[in-house]
Amino acid sequence: MSKQPILEIKDLNAGVEGKQILKGINLTINPGEVHAVMGPNGSGKSTLASVLAGRDGYDITSGSVTYRGKDLLDMDPEERAREGVFLAFQYPVEIPGVNSTYFLKAALNEIRKHHGQPELDAIEFLALVKQKMKLLELRDDLLKRSVNEGFSGGEKKRNEIFQMAVLEPKLAILDETDSGLDIDALRIVSDGVNKLRSSDHSQLVITHYQRLLNYIVPDFVHVLVDGRIVKSGGKELALELEAKGYDWIIKGEAVAA
Amino acid sequence: MSTATETIEDLVKQEYKYGFVTDIESESAPIGLDEDIVRFISAKKQEPQWMLDWRLKAYRHWLTLTPPTWPKVEYPPVDFQAISYYSAPKKKGDGPKSLDEVDPKLLETYEKLGIPLREHARLAGVAMDAVFDSVSVGTTFKEALAEKGVIFCSMSEAVREHPELVKKYIGSVVPYTDNFYAALNSAVFSDGSFCFIPKGVRCPMELSTYFRINASNTGQFERTLIVAEEGSHVSYLEGCTAPMRDENQLHAAVVELVAMEKAEIKYSTVQNWYPGDENGKGGIYNFVTKRGLCKGRDSKICWTQVETGSAITWKYPSCILLGDNSKGEFYSVAVVNNMQQADTGTKMIHIGKNTSSTIVSKGISAGRGQNSYRGLVEIRKSAENARNFSQCDSMLIGAKCGAHTFPYIEVKNTSSSVEHEATTSKIGEDQIFYCNARGIATQDAVNMIVNGFCKEVFKELPMEFAVEAQKLLGVSLEGSVG
Numbered sequence: 001m002s003k004q005p006i007l008e009i010k011d012l013n014a015g016v017e018g019k020q021i022l023k024g025i026n027l028t029i030n031p032g033e034v035h036a037v038m039g040p041n042g043s044g045k046s047t048l049a050s051v052l053a054g055r056d057g058y059d060i061t062s063g064s065v066t067y068r069g070k071d072l073l074d075m076d077p078e079e080r081a082r083e084g085v086f087l088a089f090q091y092p093v094e095i096p097g098v099n100s101t102y103f104l105k106a107a108l109n110e111i112r113k114h115h116g117q118p119e120l121d122a123i124e125f126l127a128l129v130k131q132k133m134k135l136l137e138l139r140d141d142l143l144k145r146s147v148n149e150g151f152s153g154g155e156k157k158r159n160e161i162f163q164m165a166v167l168e169p170k171l172a173i174l175d176e177t178d179s180g181l182d183i184d185a186l187r188i189v190s191d192g193v194n195k196l197r198s199s200d201h202s203q204l205v206i207t208h209y210q211r212l213l214n215y216i217v218p219d220f221v222h223v224l225v226d227g228r229i230v231k232s233g234g235k236e237l238a239l240e241l242e243a244k245g246y247d248w249i250i251k252g253e254a255v256a257a
Numbered sequence: 258m259s260t261a262t263e264t265i266e267d268l269v270k271q272e273y274k275y276g277f278v279t280d281i282e283s284e285s286a287p288i289g290l291d292e293d294i295v296r297f298i299s300a301k302k303q304e305p306q307w308m309l310d311w312r313l314k315a316y317r318h319w320l321t322l323t324p325p326t327w328p329k330v331e332y333p334p335v336d337f338q339a340i341s342y343y344s345a346p347k348k349k350g351d352g353p354k355s356l357d358e359v360d361p362k363l364l365e366t367y368e369k370l371g372i373p374l375r376e377h378a379r380l381a382g383v384a385m386d387a388v389f390d391s392v393s394v395g396t397t398f399k400e401a402l403a404e405k406g407v408i409f410c411s412m413s414e415a416v417r418e419h420p421e422l423v424k425k426y427i428g429s430v431v432p433y434t435d436n437f438y439a440a441l442n443s444a445v446f447s448d449g450s451f452c453f454i455p456k457g458v459r460c461p462m463e464l465s466t467y468f469r470i471n472a473s474n475t476g477q478f479e480r481t482l483i484v485a486e487e488g489s490h491v492s493y494l495e496g497c498t499a500p501m502r503d504e505n506q507l508h509a510a511v512v513e514l515v516a517m518e519k520a521e522i523k524y525s526t527v528q529n530w531y532p533g534d535e536n537g538k539g540g541i542y543n544f545v546t547k548r549g550l551c552k553g554r555d556s557k558i559c560w561t562q563v564e565t566g567s568a569i570t571w572k573y574p575s576c577i578l579l580g581d582n583s584k585g586e587f588y589s590v591a592v593v594n595n596m597q598q599a600d601t602g603t604k605m606i607h608i609g610k611n612t613s614s615t616i617v618s619k620g621i622s623a624g625r626g627q628n629s630y631r632g633l634v635e636i637r638k639s640a641e642n643a644r645n646f647s648q649c650d651s652m653l654i655g656a657k658c659g660a661h662t663f664p665y666i667e668v669k670n671t672s673s674s675v676e677h678e679a680t681t682s683k684i685g686e687d688q689i690f691y692c693n694a695r696g697i698a699t700q701d702a703v704n705m706i707v708n709g710f711c712k713e714v715f716k717e718l719p720m721e722f723a724v725e726a727q728k729l730l731g732v733s734l735e736g737s738v739g
Contacts, residue, residue, distance in 0.1 A: 028681045053694050054693070054694075055690055055694075056686065056690065076693070076698075077690065077693035077694055078692075078693045078695075078696050078697060078698045078699075080694075081693065081694055081695055081696035082696045086694075087694045089691065089694075091686045092691070093685070093688050093691035094688075095688050095691070095692075095705075095706060095708070095709060096709060097708070097709025097710050097711075097713075098540075098705050098708075099456060099709075101704070103692075103695070103697075104695075106697055106701070106705070107692075107695035107696050107697055110695075110696035110697055110698075111696045114696070141319075146709065157333035163695065165517075167695070167696075254660075
C-alpha cells in the first residue's frame with residue numbers, strides 16, 4: 001500500500017484581479033518530508049503560501065490541491081487550520097488587547113474540538129505552553145502581552161514557530177520565516193523548527209535566500225520562477241543556486257524554451 | 258469590495274433577543290401632554306404638593322424650550338403630543354405590598370430577561386429594583402440593606418417615605434432648567450430608583466435597576482437619585498431592554514449622583530434598548546441626562562457605560578468636581594450597528610483644587626452606524642493643579658459606517674495639565690485572516706478583536722456584569738455568537 005501524500009498540488013493556476021501569478025504548479029509532499037520553495041522576488045512564493053492557507057482575494061482559475069485525501073481549496077481557512085495546516089506568516093499580525101495566551105488557547109481548543117478531543121483548561125494549557133516555550137527560548141512576558149503587539153521582528157517570528165509547536169500541525173508552511181532575522185534569531189527559530197520534524201509532520205519552507213536552508217535542511221528544493229516550478233532537486237540545488245544566482249536558472253529556462 | 262468585508266458585514270447583522278412583548282393589562286394616561294397630565298401622574302403617585310409644584314414649574318419651563326439640534330444625529334422631529342406619558346400594569350386591589358403579590362406575568366418577564374426577582378433565584382450580592390414602563394414592580398433585598406441604613410427603593414416610594422431627602426437633592430445636580438429633555442423628565446418623570454448610603458457605610462451589595470419598556474406609544478421617563486454621605490461607598494448598575502416595535506419610543510431619563518466628602522459612587526450602565534431593525538425602523542430614542550456632583554473633598558464618581566442598543570443615543574454622563582482632590586472617571590463602550598446613531602461622551606467640570614479626571618471612550622461602528630464622541634474638559638480658574646487624561650478610540654467594522662470625535666477642552670489656569678489621545682482603527686482583514694489561519698472562525702475573531710479593543714472599559718465593570726457585557730457585545734455585533 002502506497003502512503004498517502006500530505007499535500008498534492010496539481011496544475012494550480014491562480015492570480016489576483018485577473019493577473020495570473022501561479023501558472024501550473026505541481027508539487028507533492030509526503031509525510032515527514034521537508035520541501036523548500038525558492039525563488040526571486042515576484043515569482044509567486046507568497047501567493048502560493050496564501051492560496052494554500054486560504055487567504056481571501058485570490059482567484060483560483062484551475063487545478064487542484066489535495067490535503068490528506070481531501071479537497072483543500074474547498075475548505076474555509078479556519079477549517080484548514082483545524083485539519084492541521086499551519087501558515088507561519090511572513091508578517092505576523094498585531095491584535096491589540098487580545099492576550100497571546102488567550103489567543104493561542106482559543107486556537108488550540110478549536111483544533112481539539114474539531115478532532116473530538118476535550119478542550120484544555122487554563123492549567124493544562126499553561127503546562128503545555130511552559131514546555132513548548134523552552135524550544136523557542138521565549139521570555140515568559142511575551143505570553144502576557146497582546147498578540148504580536150510591540151514584539152520585535154525576531155520575537156514575532158519566534159512567536160509564529162512557538163504557536164506552531166503548540167498547535168502541532170501536520171503541514172507547516174513557513175513563509176519567508178528568515179526575513180528580518182539576525183543570525184542568532186535565525187538559529188533559534190531554525191532549531192525550533194527542526195525539533196518539530198517528525199514522520200508525522202511535513203514542512204513547506206518558502207524562502208528567497210539559501211541561508212535558511214543551512215539551518216533547516218530540506219529533503220527537496222524547488223525553484224519557482226514566474227509562477228512555475230522550473231527546477232527541482234535535492235538540497236544541493238540550493239547551494240548551486242546560491243553560487244550561481246537565479247539568473248542561471250532563468251537563462252537556462254530561456255535557452256530551453 | 259473584497260469578500261472579507263462582506264463577511265464582516267454579514268456578521269454584524271444582529272438579532273435582538275429581548276424584543277418580546279408581555280401581554281399584560283395596563284393603565285395608561287391619555288396620549289399627549291398638558292398640565293392635567295402632569296397632575297394625573299403626580300396624583301397616581303400620591304405625591305405631596307411640593308412635588309407637583311416642582312413638576313408644574315418644570316413643565317412650564319419646558320414649554321419655552323426647543324429640542325437640541327447640535328448632536329450629530331438625524332431623525333424626524335418627535336411629536337411630543339403623540340406619546341402617552343404614563344403606563345402601568347393594572348394592579349389588583351391596592352397593588353403589590355411585596356414581591357409575592359406581584360403579577361406572575363411580570364416576574365416571568367424579568368426571568369425571561371435573565372433578571373430573577375423571586376427570592377429563591379435572586380442574584381446573590383445584587384439588590385434589584387425592577388421598573389416596568391412607568392412603575393417599579395419591586396425591589397429585592399430591601400430589608401438586608403435597611404439593616405445597614407441603606408435606603409434603596411423606587412423614586413415614587415422615596416417621594417412618599419423620605420420626602421426630606423428627595424426635596425433636598427432632586428434637581429440639585431440636574432436642575433429642570435438644564436436642557437429640553439431634563440425639563441420634560443422633571444415634569445413627567447414616572448419611576449426610577451432612589452439610593453441613600455449613610456455616613457461611613459460601605460454598601461454591602463451591588464444596587465441595580467432594570468428598566469423595561471413594554472407598552473406601545475409610551476415613553477419612559479425615569480429619574481434616579483443616588484446620595485452617598487461622607488465616607489460611604491456604593492456600586493450601582495442599570496440595565497435596560499424593550500420590545501421590538503416599528504415605531505420609535507422615547508426614553509428620557511435623568512440621573513443625579515451626589516458624593517459627599519470621601520464618598521465613592523460607581524455607576525455602571527449596560528444599555529440594550531431595542532435598536533430598530535436593519536433599515537432603521539423602530540427603536541428607542543435614548544435622550545438621557547446623567548450627572549454626578551463630587552461635592553465633598555476626596556470624593557469620587559465613576560461612570561462606566563456599555564451602550565449597544567437604542568436607535569439614537571444622546572447621553573453625556575458627567576462629573577462636576579467641586580470638592581478639592583475629587584476624582585471623576587468615565588469609561589465608555591458605544592456600539593452602533595445597522596442604522597444606529599450615537600452621540601455620547603462626557604463632561605468633566607473641574608472646580609476644586611487638585612481634582613482629576615479620566616476619560617476612556619471606545620466607539621465601535623458597524624453597518625451604517627454613526628458614532629460620535631463628544632466631550633468637554635473644563636478646568637476653571639479655581640481648579641489649581643487639576644489633571645485630566647482622555648483617550649478616545651474608534652473602531653470601524655465595514656466600509657459604510659462612521660466615527661467622529663468632538664473633544665472640547667477649556668483650561669483657565671496655568672497649573673493644570675490635560676492630555677488627549679485619540680486613535681481610529683479598522684478591524685483589518687489581516688487580523689481576521691490571522692485568526693482564521695489559527696483555526697478561529699471569523700465570528701469568534703471579530704468578537705475577540707472587539708473585546709480586546711474594549712478591555713480597558715470592561716475591567717471597570719463589576720465582575721458578573723463584565724461577563725454579561727462581553728456577551729452582549731458579541732450578540733450585538735455578530736448575531737449568532739452569544
